[in-house]
Amino acid sequence: MSAKDMFYPKGTTFTNAEARAFAKQELVYNVTEDLLVILEDLEISKIELAKRLGKSKSYVSQVLSGARNMTLGTLSDICFAIGFKPEVKLPVGECPKEQEPETGPKWEQVIVSKKNVLVDRGVIIERKEKAYWNKEAA
Numbered sequence: 001m002s003a004k005d006m007f008y009p010k011g012t013t014f015t016n017a018e019a020r021a022f023a024k025q026e027l028v029y030n031v032t033e034d035l036l037v038i039l040e041d042l043e044i045s046k047i048e049l050a051k052r053l054g055k056s057k058s059y060v061s062q063v064l065s066g067a068r069n070m071t072l073g074t075l076s077d078i079c080f081a082i083g084f085k086p087e088v089k090l091p092v093g094e095c096p097k098e099q100e101p102e103t104g105p106k107w108e109q110v111i112v113s114k115k116n117v118l119v120d121r122g123v124i125i126e127r128k129e130k131a132y133w134n135k136e137a138a
Contacts, residue, residue, distance in 0.1 A: 032064050035064060042082060044082055046061055052081040052082070063078075
């Protein structure tokens, strides 16, 4: 569930600038949360990550809290420091959400670092240790 869903009534319309701001904050939250989950699963502390990156612990804390802007270069450095190749997937060839016909949620269950997440149109909307979702139940 996003902040937009929690604090605004269903059906509220937003300007393009507001929608972009929500999308930006949601992306920052999802990426940093996923990194924190992976670090926890791998039992890598922020201090250890800072050592691997050659940065200070405060820098790592700021990046992972969203207080400091994380560039794609920084994301790549963090990923390689913890042992995996980063991937960014964009919906190439798909129409923007505004033009997409409303056919209900397009949920898919994916596993991110041993955690199950529920994804709706590429946005993580729920995390659970063990979860089973039925695409048809929505």
